Amino acid sequence: xxxxxxxxxxxxxxxxxxxxxxxxxxxxxxxxxxxxxxxxxxxxxxxxxxxxxxxxxxxxxxxxxxxxxxxxxxxxxxxxxxxxxxxxxxxxxxxxxxxxxxxxxxxxxxxxxxxxxxxxxxxxxxxxxxxxxxxxxxxxxxxxxxxxxxxxxxxxxxxxxxxxxxxxxxxxxxxxxxxxxxxxxxxxxxxxxxxxxxxxxxxxxxxxxxxxxxxxxxxxxxxxxxxxxxxxxxxxxxxxxxxxxxxxxxxxxxxxxxxxxxxxxxxxxxxxxxxxxxxxxxxxxxxxxxxxxxxxxxxxxxxxxxxxxxxxxxxxxxxxxxxxxxxxxxxxxxxxxxxxxxxxxxxxxxxxxxxxxxxxxxxxxxxxxxxxxxxxxxxxxxxxxxxxxxxxxxxxxxxxxxxxxxxxxxxxxxxxxxxxxxxxxxxxxxxxxxxxxxxxxxxxxxxxxxxxxxxxxxxxxxxxxxxxxxxxxxxxxxxxxxxxxxxxxxxxxxxxxxxxxxxxxxxxxxxxxxxxxx
Ligand code: FAD
Ligand code: DLZ
Ligand code: SF4
Numbered sequence: 001x002x003x004x005x006x007x008x009x010x011x012x013x014x015x016x017x018x019x020x021x022x023x024x025x026x027x028x029x030x031x032x033x034x035x036x037x038x039x040x041x042x043x044x045x046x047x048x049x050x051x052x053x054x055x056x057x058x059x060x061x062x063x064x065x066x067x068x069x070x071x072x073x074x075x076x077x078x079x080x081x082x083x084x085x086x087x088x089x090x091x092x093x094x095x096x097x098x099x100x101x102x103x104x105x106x107x108x109x110x111x112x113x114x115x116x117x118x119x120x121x122x123x124x125x126x127x128x129x130x131x132x133x134x135x136x137x138x139x140x141x142x143x144x145x146x147x148x149x150x151x152x153x154x155x156x157x158x159x160x161x162x163x164x165x166x167x168x169x170x171x172x173x174x175x176x177x178x179x180x181x182x183x184x185x186x187x188x189x190x191x192x193x194x195x196x197x198x199x200x201x202x203x204x205x206x207x208x209x210x211x212x213x214x215x216x217x218x219x220x221x222x223x224x225x226x227x228x229x230x231x232x233x234x235x236x237x238x239x240x241x242x243x244x245x246x247x248x249x250x251x252x253x254x255x256x257x258x259x260x261x262x263x264x265x266x267x268x269x270x271x272x273x274x275x276x277x278x279x280x281x282x283x284x285x286x287x288x289x290x291x292x293x294x295x296x297x298x299x300x301x302x303x304x305x306x307x308x309x310x311x312x313x314x315x316x317x318x319x320x321x322x323x324x325x326x327x328x329x330x331x332x333x334x335x336x337x338x339x340x341x342x343x344x345x346x347x348x349x350x351x352x353x354x355x356x357x358x359x360x361x362x363x364x365x366x367x368x369x370x371x372x373x374x375x376x377x378x379x380x381x382x383x384x385x386x387x388x389x390x391x392x393x394x395x396x397x398x399x400x401x402x403x404x405x406x407x408x409x410x411x412x413x414x415x416x417x418x419x420x421x422x423x424x425x426x427x428x429x430x431x432x433x434x435x436x437x438x439x440x441x442x443x444x445x446x447x448x449x450x451x452x453x454x455x456x457x458x459x460x461x462x463x464x465x466x467x468x469x470x471x472x473x474x475x476x477x478x479x480x481x482x483x484x485x486x487x488x489x490x491x492x493x494x495x496x497x498x499x500x501x502x503x504x505x506x507x508x509x510x511x512x513x514x515x516x517x518x
Contacts, residue, residue, distance in 0.1 A: 103128055325405075428456035
């Protein structure tokens with residue numbers, strides 16, 4: 001039988017389930033650039049350029065193998081603009097006996113696929129996504145209907161299951177987790193390794209030109225585009241990371257430095273999430289570096305935990321708990337997303353830096369996302385849906401399966417504790433300890449009250465006050481609530497007044513969504 005194999009833009013792996021039994025004599029592989037995917041949120045320009053370029057390169061590699069590839073470009077005449085429309089048009093062109101796809105990364109597309117199964121004139125086979133180490137069904141079985149899940153338990157199970165960093169039944173080094181060795185501040189004058197960037201080739205340049213015009217009103221710069229867009233380049237990026245960055249990854253994982261978003265991070269999430277790399281090979285490369293004596297255990301374990309633990313965990317959680325997961329708002333946060341998340345125009349230097357990095361690179365590292373833009377949204381009580389949309393727009397690695405649990409669960413605690421036992425709320429002292437942002441800030445990180453005080457300081461206490469009824473009973477919040485209880489009424493009123501003045505100022509500065517000026 002002749003099979004139409006429909007590959008989505010984030011499924012660019014030669015051994016993806018869709019292609020495993022490909023018959024090059026008869027089958028056709030379909031890839032489509034469609035407006036609906038490019039605009040369901042107004043993705044950062046670099047994210048669209050990355051994906052279109054990676055799709056075009058991947059299609060060319062398949063064609064070079066002698067495989068029949070039907071590739072629909074965004075500006076192709078007759079392009080219907082949606083997955084469903086393009087699948088229907090391809091059915092008419094190729095008259096296949098059946099269609100094969102792999103599970104998508106987003107609930108939205110999963111619903112679309114289930115519609116295809118009902119509506120298409122030929123059978124549709126939806127295959128499990130074999131790029132993850134924990135199948136959806138296995139995670140669902142582990143999670144059961146428990147309300148609260150914990151990454152650490154899941155991670156230990158994954159170490160046992162895969163054998164990464166194991167000595168028989170025991171973890172290498174006698175411990176599962178070496179985080180207490182990590183989280184150092186960058187020493188003054190410390191030189192970080194240069195980013196391994198990739199010069200755009202002709203295919204990427206054509207896509208950059210197209211995106212610059214067609215998506216001119218989307219957030220983000222294109223100038224700094226240096227992402228790997230082929231598997232070969234993604235492997236080179238991984239090799240660079242393992243050699244130049246992994247040894248110090250653990251130490252400086254949480255450090256932040258103005259103008260340096262990359263530090264010792266791998267910069268592989270866009271490639272990994274689009275299929276150019278697999279989780280398995282990335283973990284294997286880190287383990288090999290440790291076994292060869294090229295990287296210490298705290299670094300290799302810390303890095304493998306991000307992928308084998310966190311990445312698999314959020315993906316499992318997403319599929320096990322959607323669609324209800326996205327709808328909760330446990331802290332009843334309702335404020336609008338401040339305009340400076342788009343413009344970067346704020347006197348708070350940490351936020352200006354993180355938004356600036358994000359606009360320039362479609363990237364910010366984990367602690368910038370969690371403890372600066374994330375923490376601010378949490379303690380300022382911003383509406384989860386608006387924060388989620390921002391994160392889905394601005395990062396080149398963002399897909400809902402990974403963005404949503406991180407933002408809704410880890411950052412905003414909008415899931416009421418499914419993902420993490422307590423909100424990550426923090427005052428300015430945390431940012432000051434882990435970064436060099438505060439030295440150049442208009443605000444004073446040491447000041448607790450008044451117009452020049454760091455807003456994180458009073459917003460943090462204001463957050464605890466606003467959520468007293470919801471959080472004071474949480475045993476992991478006992479310490480800050482004890483401190484709050486010792487504060488007198490005057491101090492509480494001062495916090496409320498500072499926070500009120502600041503938050504009113506934010507809503508007064510409210511403007512329209514981003515346009516061509518950005
Ligand atoms: P490194 O720091 O070098 O880490 C290596 C890899 O570990 C990453 O490539 C990633 O695959 C994985 N990883 C690390 N932490 C996580 C995590 N919490 N969840 C899932 N995978 C993880 N990651 C995305 O891929 N897409 C997103 O849309 C996304 N949104 C996030 C939103 C927030 C608010 C937060 C706090 C984190 C988010 N992350 C997301 C996780 C993490 O920040 C990024 O994966 C990481 O910054 C990507 O850069 P890197 O490849 O240099 O990662
Ligand atoms: C993110 C994205 C974008 C911008 N464009 C396309 C596209 O034109 N064609 C395509 O197949 N996929 C695209 N994607 C990725 C899809 O949105 C992704 O496959 C779904 O969100 C499911 O994870
Ligand atoms: Fe951010 Fe406060 Fe430091 Fe300014 S003083 S950079 S607002 S943490």
